[in-house]
Amino acid sequence: MFVPIEPRPAPVPTKGPVVWLKKNLFSSPFNTVLTIVTGAVVAFSLYNLAWFVFFDASWGQVWANMKLFAVYRYPADLLWRPLAIAAGLMFLLGGMAGVGGRGSITANTFFALQGFVAVLSVVAVVFWPSVRFLWPMVLVAGYAGYLLGRSWPRLAKLLPWAWAVWFVLGIMLLSGVTPGSGLLRVVPSRDWGGFLLTLVLFTGIIPSFPLGVALALGRNSKLPAIKYFCIAFIEIVRGAPLIMWLFIASLLLPLLLNTDANSLPAILRAYVAITLFSAAYMAENVRGGLQAVPRGQSEAARALGLSAWQTTMLIVLPQALRAVIPAIVGQAIGLFKDTSLVFIVGLVDFFRAGDLVTVQPQSLLVTGGVKLEVYLFVAVIYFFFAYRMSVASRQLERQLGVGVR
């Protein structure tokens, strides 16, 4: 007679650091040699780097130039304006994090950025007297937003509007509204720079997203005029390096609009170039996602009576975008770093600000210069933001993976 076999627990794998080391690093004589040699090389390099960072390096110039790194020539007495924008952004992000709750993507991102602001606050207290009380205010605003979001979940409904309003207000606050010398006086965009400029240019990814989606959909259109326009746009833009488009934008845009080159701010020209360049790549990423959605999906939607537009927006696009999140985040990270190319059209972004620090007279007085110190500092900041984006995207992928096998 048939008797089912009772399930048994799986054998417990032998664990522990020794087992792990033996299995992964010392599994054969060759691997043992390899482990020892690479380990020695890595340890030696790290030791040298650590020695430099903690003993040989002169960080004084980095700390002394925090303002230049952060905003370049933005007037020192108006620093409260970008910091107020930062406080508002952290307040809103904190609100999202509070509504999302501990462990959500927004909360993790929020706390990482709060950590960054906290470090900056300490740096400001010690090295940057003029804003030593303003930086901690950004921190406080963030927590205030977080607590508000925790205690009042209905904030979620207001947040999208608040973001939009703050976006507009932020631009007005940054550029100023009144002539003369008051608190809200106009700061010409040629004085914007440093990390502030890097972030402003990076927001080009926001308009490039809908543009890219539109181009991708247009490329699949049945109307030849739309289809070939989109193909031509995508292929031409992708056919030349960003650095060339930055040049072209700074020379061609005034010509196309028939205005004097000086009446169009350089930042605006660079912004347009970056946005359109990013949109072309976005379009190809999205197109890849559109192709990954099986035909049966749109057939089922059409058979149910949904219109072509509804089918695209409700069925095809959500699945297509989900499939290409890693590619889109990869593109965002790339764009974040590529903004450093704007030095070629005379803008001073974060990277270029570092460059300028290294050639200051005070820097040249330091024996051996401060190039390595400055570029290490710049690299760490870039890394922090790029890595945070990567972490957030992985969490997003995991969350959206719900139910999709």
Add this chain to the structure above:
Amino acid sequence: MTEATTGSIVRADAPPGGEKIIEIEGLNKWFGDFHVLRDIYMSVNKGEVVVVIGPSGSGKSTLIRCINRLEEHQEGRIVVDGVELTDDVRAIDLVRRETGMVFQQFNLFPHLTVLENITLAPIRVRKMKKSEAEEQAMYFLTKVGIPEQARKYPGQLSGGQQQRVAIARSLTMGPKVMLFDEPTSALDPEVIGEVLDVMVNLAKEGMTMIVVTHEMGFAREVGDRVVFMDAGQIVEVGTPEHFFQAPREQRTRAFLSKIL
């Protein structure tokens, strides 16, 4: 102009006296150079269950996909519930709202829950209130026997459950005709029965159905007519009993000997 027809045309006309809901006259369709549907004449009465059988590549799926315009036809007329299918988008939308379709691969929307899958079209197309649509969705989910799965995603369901959700999804639009395109072909043998049960109940309630399937047991139980297709044409038409007992054409006998 195409060349004149040389072979014989077998008409699959609905029995007289009924109220015709689908009429297909002289339907021809090509995929590129390939003549996939050749001179199809077919009509279906309200409440009839027509089973379409035939070897793969015979055009049976293409035929029912023409009825809700998932495929365009080049020649002939297709009239569904008084509306002729042309390039007119409004006519197409009208017909699609009156016909439900169930696919071999289910084609549930994987990013939406079962409930969202079912309420999507009523809310977006029929402009139904969400609460009302959900109530209706639960009614149909109960009808297909899986109300407890409403909050899950399609990927968490078995094939048989997914196909039953797909049927419920079509039914919420209140279709006058249901088209089934090999609804059990992608299912494990163990769960085919649960899907067929749902379809049998639907047939017994008087739904007009065109079913492309090889499930002859289903045809025998509720089928009014069986249409056998091969190489893009209708070869033989008759009652299920006719096909079981005395198929006329050699081609039909050869096919049936393989699937029975």
